[in-house]
Amino acid sequence: MAVFSCDNPTYLCRMLTISQRGLAMPASPIRKLVPFAEQAKKKGTHVFHLNIGQPDIETPAAVLNAVRNSDFKVLEYSHSAGNESYRKKLVGYYASVGIHVTPQQIIITTGGSEAILFGFMSCLDPGDEVIIPEPFYANYNGFAVAAGVNVVPVTSFIKDGFALPPIEAFREKITSKTKAIVICNPNNPTGYAYTKAEMEALGKIIKEHNLYLFADEAYREFTYDGNQFSAMHLQDVDDHVILMDTISKRYSACGGRIGAFVTKNQQVLDAAMKFAQARLSPPSFAQIAGEAACDLPANYFETTKAEYQKRRDLVVRRLNAMEGVFCPNPGGAFYAMASLPIDDSDKFCQWLLESFSLNGSTIMLAPATGFYGTAGLGKQEVRLAYVLNTGDLEKAMDCLEQALKEYPGKV
């Protein structure tokens, strides 16, 4: 009788293994501090969360009520590209920001995340390279690993306020494997709002080298000095530009998981649509929310933007008043990056949660190391998400100021 075992050469045997891709997949650099925050809270310490981009701004009532007042009987699949009624409304929204597309050029996605994944999957093969100015949104790494794509960072510097690196620095990174550049504008994590001239420089290089430009414009409305210049505003590169969008930050609707994949490139749309069909449809409830958001009054963003700007001004002023701290004034989004007089931002952020408190409170920040592709960068930098009201932000800044006086790893 045959014995089924790994010692029997009749039978192929191997260990039950995790894929190389699964092993290579990065854990969230922001969430790794969560256990320390939980520990601090257990000790009774209040934690000011400046670590994640979860806005405290209320989701507009009209957006939530559209879902709450819905009266369908069957929670059905939608079209794989999303409800046509929603895509038609989005055409109007995009036109209002100078982006002219048709409903057929929009695929509703499950958050901006899925739009990024569809772009990577549709345009890049395993081993291909995508150039991204660093520091960058850490989850691009995850989607790159999922797609087998290599991220090639081009460093931007805090001394320049994280402006676009010289276009020559991009050109130097281009190889036969390079297929795309990712630009997040306004930027997460730096808050930098790229200028028309910078975007046009990118437009030129993608045309010269036949690259895609993946444009993550989640924070479009939150620009504090003039309007955002969209990648979709670039001339003569319609086939190159793919907009990866989301309602998450725009309407404080992160949990909806509704985004959009927008491009005028029909072949890319055709490919992305096949990925969309495989997963059947985006979430139905939140599509109703997204559609209702298109009908918000034109001045909706003014209040939110004014609130964020007030917070930005406070945070930047307080940070730059601290000894040894530098924080460039971010032009958009709701993030600020600051360089601190510390040895190691990971250690410092952990120490804040483990060993520090002021009046029973401490703050949670995101170490910048997680946002750099180049090992060793970001050790003196942290990202602050100003997603708390100004009263709390003042207290959080008091904490940081005091912490920098006490931190044993001060340099």
Add this chain to the structure above:
Amino acid sequence: MAVFSCDNPTYLCRMLTISQRGLAMPASPIRKLVPFAEQAKKKGTHVFHLNIGQPDIETPAAVLNAVRNSDFKVLEYSHSAGNESYRKKLVGYYASVGIHVTPQQIIITTGGSEAILFGFMSCLDPGDEVIIPEPFYANYNGFAVAAGVNVVPVTSFIKDGFALPPIEAFREKITSKTKAIVICNPNNPTGYAYTKAEMEALGKIIKEHNLYLFADEAYREFTYDGNQFSAMHLQDVDDHVILMDTISKRYSACGGRIGAFVTKNQQVLDAAMKFAQARLSPPSFAQIAGEAACDLPANYFETTKAEYQKRRDLVVRRLNAMEGVFCPNPGGAFYAMASLPIDDSDKFCQWLLESFSLNGSTIMLAPATGFYGTAGLGKQEVRLAYVLNTGDLEKAMDCLEQALKEYPGKV
């Protein structure tokens, strides 16, 4: 002055291309007939949709009302693994079907689709092989292409009612690249409900060869002769089994896009969790719906199941009464596969929409070719989703009966 053009050897040039993966990605075989259905409707023909698994059953009011009565102010990200309160409730649901897991062994996903993708991504690398009995759910092909994985079909036959092929047929397909078997139970598209003995045969082979068993159990509650035997009921293979689940069919909540990735294998959970973190969180609204569904009365499924069983009996009886038609009695789900006396199921299904009507109506079916991995199979078979009431099903069967008399490609 340098001229930036593809003719200038200084600059690397290539075409703007779609990825090989994007090209290889299959279009939905079911949705390709949609334009013909739209055309038929424009001509005024009523189309009985037996082509897709969108139930007509109403979503339980308590499930929809949980969302409609929600009173949060900010539509926030949830935990990447899903709300803890929901995962705790799911533990109770799973216990009620004899599956004993902890909240930590559950990751809430964006539909069953994402659970399948997480499994492929976490356990399989590009070039790895996954064995699937055919005919199978066509979108497995899409997730396999996304993950770079090769699907190896093992044929099941209509003459056997699509029972599990002999385990030797699986063994013959195992190579050094084989990492997993996918089993959908009860099966889409065949409706076959695998027996305890069949599942145990799979349990034996995955243990012998150290393979994962990916268990898609979307239709668990819809078994008409006794209870479903879950892969999670298998003994001594806890580390091998990954349950890919969804609320879509169970509660007629397809648009929610809520599923679950469930396993006792901690390493697999850790890997899948990194993919979950990259996409931030599953949809918040529908998690509320899913959580409410856990509180439905124990007899909730009885009514739905009785309704589906009545429809199954009708469809199977009508089909087998037609000349040259054979439909094995499916033990579960809400699908039936039938062999028809036709030349080509793709042509026939298109002809039904383009050239046939009876009393102003026609039917839309899914050609079985899209469910086979082996080219050429399924040309005499179609899948019928009995997701219409019995009155409509009778009329749809009248259509099919007459169509088979008129179809020019009858054999």
